[in-house]
Amino acid sequence: MGADPADGADPPPGGLDAKGTKKLRRSYALLALLGAVLVLGGLVGLVYAGLATLTSMLLFGWLLLVGGIVGLVQAVQSRGSSHFWLTVMVAAVNIAAGFVVLRRPEASAEALTMFAALLFLVAGVFRLVGAIVVRGAHFGLTLVQGAFGIVLGLLILASWPSSSLYVIGTFFSLALLFDGLALMALGVGARRVLRLVGQEGGGDGRAAGEGPAGDQDQSHN
Secondary structure, eight states, rough: OOTTTTTTTTGGGGGGGGGHHHHHHHHHHHHHHHHHHHHHHHHHHHHHHHHHHHHHHHHHHHHHHHHHHHHHHHHHTTTTSSSSSHHHHHHHHHHHHHHHHHHHHHHHHHHHHHHHHHHHHHHHHHHHHHHHHHOOOOOOHHHHHHHHHHHHHHHHTTTTTGGGGGGGHHHHHHHHHHHHHHHHHHHHHHHHHHHHHHHHHHHHHHHHHHHHHHHHHHHHO
């Protein structure tokens, strides 16, 4: 009895059958769709920066509150450990900060904007001084980054506290925009790679199927 050629057939490249490849392509399509939603949200946030600032502060407040409650529950569960009181204090601070942010989102946005401006300013000064002192291979790029940080910090401080109405929302929207673009690129690129792999696997399967048939024809001759 002759062996069935299908029994000795090699699995598709990468160990994925047609069903697994289709499932992966669907997953990457959903990833690209999520990226498109994030891009849309980022663009809307850039147009309505004030609303994006308020939304981001409310999200930040809820994250602090929920994180503090979870930390407090974990502290109670591990109350026999040596870091019990430290965990309780951190959780209490998170809960208190969450309540403050949720009750006063505008004042919280002003404080966070001031902190961001000072951070940009200090980081820019350190980058600028470091670039001048070290003069490494990326001297020009570090110099530009330092100068940009100083200018951005001064601009935010010059229009504070009115700048707090749009600075946080603009940064939040830009983060959504770039994250969405990255997810879209990943999803579309992965689907393209899977399509190419499937085409190569189909070509190899056809060539493997034609091989034994050709050998049988030669043996009959």
